[in-house]
Amino acid sequence: MSRWRHKERLIIKNQVIVLLMFHAGLRTREVVNLAINNIDFNKQLVYIQDGGGGKFRRVEMSKDLIVSLKSWLEIRPREFLSLERKL
Secondary structure, three states: OOHHHHHHHHHHHHHHHHHHHHHOOOOHHHHHOOEHHHEEOOOOEEEEOOOHHHOOEEEEOOHHHHHHHHHHHHHOOOOEOOOOOOO
16 A cells, blocks of 8 residues: 555544544544444434433534545445544
């Protein structure tokens, strides 16, 4: 993998993390544990199964977040988003 490709992947990963935390309001633990099946692109929602206080909640996704998530999933198509791990 070229050095530029690695930097590009890291930029997308970091963008997804920032958008999830600041635009969607997810906590660090929620971002780390976020599973792909908790993302509904059609309804533009993220479902948090075990949020603060053990509560279920759903949050809306911005268009920027949707684009970034789809880009990340093209790079890392897995059950979990794997945002906490090295590339």
